[in-house]
Amino acid sequence: EPEVTQTPSHQVTQMGQEVILRCVPISNHLYFYWYRQILGQKVEFLVSFYNNEISEKSEIFDDQFSVERPDGSNFTLKIRSTKLEDSAMYFCASSTQGRVNYGYTFGSGTRLTVV
Amino acid sequence: DQQVKQNSPSLSVQEGRISILNCDYTNSMFDYFLWYKKYPAEGPTFLISISSIKDKNEDGRFTVFLNKSAKHLSLHIVPSQPGDSAVYFCAASAGDQAGTALIFGKGTTLSVSS
Numbered sequence: 066e067p068e069v070t071q072t073p074s075h076q077v078t079q080m081g082q083e084v085i086l087r088c089v090p091i092s093n094h095l096y097f098y099w100y101r102q103i104l105g106q107k108v109e110f111l112v113s114f115y116n117n118e119i120s121e122k123s124e125i126f127d128d129q130f131s132v133e134r135p136d137g138s139n140f141t142l143k144i145r146s147t148k149l150e151d152s153a154m155y156f157c158a159s160s161t162q163g164r165v166n167y168g169y170t171f172g173s174g175t176r177l178t179v180v
Numbered sequence: 181d182q183q184v185k186q187n188s189p190s191l192s193v194q195e196g197r198i199s200i201l202n203c204d205y206t207n208s209m210f211d212y213f214l215w216y217k218k219y220p221a222e223g224p225t226f227l228i229s230i231s232s233i234k235d236k237n238e239d240g241r242f243t244v245f246l247n248k249s250a251k252h253l254s255l256h257i258v259p260s261q262p263g264d265s266a267v268y269f270c271a272a273s274a275g276d277q278a279g280t281a282l283i284f285g286k287g288t289t290l291s292v293s294s
Contacts, residue, residue: 069223096279107184107286108224108269113279120279156223165212165273165280168226 067091069172086142088157098158186285199257203270210272
């Protein structure tokens with residue numbers, strides 16, 4: 066079964082450093098998403114991306130965050146200057162259609178630890 | 181601001197019995213609701229969804245009920261199996277347009293014992 070692949074599975078970075086989280090969505094999917102889950106809290110929406118543009122973003126997704134689809138397969142989330150509170154599990158997701166009721170396919174996540 | 185609430189952090193059920201997971205929401209603009217299941221070290225997996233124009237949707241052992249007037253939905257798993265042990269997230273969205281954000285609850289950990 067096709068899956069969303071995220072690398073690395075765990076990343077440790079120093080506060081203030083830039084970090085790039087990578088995702089390879091399912092090949093025929095057109096919509097891409099980033100969510101995050103701080104330990105013990107709910108899964109939170111960050112951003113959605115379609116046709117090389119941001120479709121929707123949350124309040125969390127401020128100027129420190131950016132997304133990019135640099136080629137036909139990868140979808141990245143960049144955090145420019147990491148803070149301790151950015152420590153979380155980051156999930157990439159993709160969908161073949163924009164209809165939420167079909168569900169999105171999530172990757173296994175990247176655990177980001179900011180020290 | 182918890183727009184989607186799962187008030188029971190955990191639920192324990194015996195194999196073969198019914199599991200009922202509950203979810204409440206506050207935002208009247210939500211019109212699609214979904215349930216996801218999550219195993220440790222994996223991402224959430226889509227289970228079942230329901231539109232606000234329906235009050236029930238069934239898929240095999242999984243049935244979701246929606247009470248729009250009470251802003252409440254529930255997921256029934258019958259019969260429960262040990263492999264169902266996971267964290268279950270309720271999620272909601274306002275519309276089904278491309279890129280719509282899903283708003284998640286905090287999850288309920290289901291443990292099914294054999």
